[in-house]
Amino acid sequence: MTTFRTLDDADVKDKRVLVRVDLNVPMENGRVTDVTRLERIVPTLIDIADRGGKVIILAHFGRPKGVDPSQSLKAVVPSLAHVLKRPVAFAEDCIGEAARRAVDAIKPGEILVLENTRFHKGEEKNDPDFVKALAENGDLWVADAFSASHRAHASTEGLGHVLPAYAGRTMQAELEALTKALDQPKRPVVAVVGGAKVSTKIDLLENLVTRVDALVIGGGMANTFLHAQGIRIGKSLAEKDLADTARRIMAKAEEAKCAIILPVDATVAFHFENNAPSFAYGLDAIPSDAMILDVGPQSIARIHAAIDDAATLVWNGPLGAFELNPFDKGTVEAARHAARRTREGKLLSVAGGGDTVAALNAAKVADDFTYVSTAGGAFLEWLEGKPLPGVDVLKTRSS
Numbered sequence: 575m576t577t578f579r580t581l582d583d584a585d586v587k588d589k590r591v592l593v594r595v596d597l598n599v600p601m602e603n604g605r606v607t608d609v610t611r612l613e614r615i616v617p618t619l620i621d622i623a624d625r626g627g628k629v630i631i632l633a634h635f636g637r638p639k640g641v642d643p644s645q646s647l648k649a650v651v652p653s654l655a656h657v658l659k660r661p662v663a664f665a666e667d668c669i670g671e672a673a674r675r676a677v678d679a680i681k682p683g684e685i686l687v688l689e690n691t692r693f694h695k696g697e698e699k700n701d702p703d704f705v706k707a708l709a710e711n712g713d714l715w716v717a718d719a720f721s722a723s724h725r726a727h728a729s730t731e732g733l734g735h736v737l738p739a740y741a742g743r744t745m746q747a748e749l750e751a752l753t754k755a756l757d758q759p760k761r762p763v764v765a766v767v768g769g770a771k772v773s774t775k776i777d778l779l780e781n782l783v784t785r786v787d788a789l790v791i792g793g794g795m796a797n798t799f800l801h802a803q804g805i806r807i808g809k810s811l812a813e814k815d816l817a818d819t820a821r822r823i824m825a826k827a828e829e830a831k832c833a834i835i836l837p838v839d840a841t842v843a844f845h846f847e848n849n850a851p852s853f854a855y856g857l858d859a860i861p862s863d864a865m866i867l868d869v870g871p872q873s874i875a876r877i878h879a880a881i882d883d884a885a886t887l888v889w890n891g892p893l894g895a896f897e898l899n900p901f902d903k904g905t906v907e908a909a910r911h912a913a914r915r916t917r918e919g920k921l922l923s924v925a926g927g928g929d930t931v932a933a934l935n936a937a938k939v940a941d942d943f944t945y946v947s948t949a950g951g952a953f954l955e956w957l958e959g960k961p962l963p964g965v966d967v968l969k970t971r972s973s
């Protein structure tokens with residue numbers, strides 16, 4: 575089913591394998607505070623090392639403007655070595671003499687991290703000379719950073735044009751999950767989209783209505799749709815100037831035979847704060863000084879029914895102001911329902927982007943979804959139907 579080349583197709587023995595990974599881990603006082611991203615790349619690194627390849631890691635860290643010791647990847651090396659349970663070497667530069675000497679110094683099966691690719695301007699510009707300088711230290715390129723694949727940078731895309739290119743295990747898992755969720759899904763497909771604003775998700779909504787059978791809209795963005803239908807939403811968060819956009823998306827959905835499922839009732843409060851007294855209201859009765867902060871109980875039942883009808887679920891964004899008690903209820907209950915259906919083998923569920931991972935973690939169901947993408951921007955661009963340069967280069971290369 576895959577249309578891209580994976581590590582299964584690569585002969586890595588005694589080769590210098592440049593592996594582009596995501597090392598953007600949270601740090602405090604020079605120490606890594608969350609190793610999730612490091613754990614995710616372990617299978618790729620061990621696979622290459624145990625098959626006798628030299629593992630040469632490329633990654634960016636932060637947004638340095640030139641060389642900046644405070645953004646050095648050196649600080650990540652001890653945590654990576656700990657997670658891998660193997661020694662990890664480090665080179666002070668990702669190109670040139672320092673990199674070459676470090677690559678020569680490691681033996682097949684050993685692991686080396688090269689310094690932050692963004693210390694060089696050529697990285698983000700995808701400068702052919704910089705790509706060439708990186709390629710001098712490798713025989714193969716393995717892309718394992720889906721989270722950076724929406725950027726056509728030297729180490730995320732450029733190298734795929736000059737070296738034989740393969741998807742690493744993390745990239746492979748992500749692409750297989752995304753393919754099953756939207757490109758070749760088992761139907762019916764339902765998408766759940768929430769979050770604060772329509773304005774940040776117009777492209778996403780326009781793409782999804784042409785791809786899915788039903789689209790559940792919740793969160794602050796649902797208020798804009800309700801307002802566009804003439805419903806009085808009091809002081810709720812909404813972008814009233816986007817009423818036409820909301821109507822256009824609904825018309826496009828109708829044309830594409832995609833059912834739009836909007837809230838049928840609301841949980842409201844009079845203050846935007848934790849433990850604010852909350853009330854369930856019908857949509858014809860929202861007080862003018864109240865705010866809709868979550869979908870109401872009947873809406874939750876309606877969303878559960880939509881999930882029951884689906885074979886595939888794609889989820890992005892919370893259905894309410896989930897950071898505040900009790901306005902996490904809609905998100906938590908719907909997420910738990912989707913998790914249950916997934917555990918029963920009745921649903922393939924893929925979620926990702928921004929606050930979604932936090933919302934699923936709050937509902938304690940992230941492990942029960944079929945796949946949860948931690949890839950923020952790249953996941954959203956994929957939902958928008960945009961090409962991902964770092965993925966396309968894996969599909970198109972023929973040698």
Ligand code: AMP
Pocket residue numbers: 768769770771774792793794795811866867868890891892893894895896897928929930
């Ligand atoms: P986004 O980053 O667009 O996915 O939006 C996530 C944010 O939307 C979270 O901080 C939620 O608290 C917020 N949000 C969701 N629903 C509402 C709502 N009805 N009113 C206000 N904020 C909301």
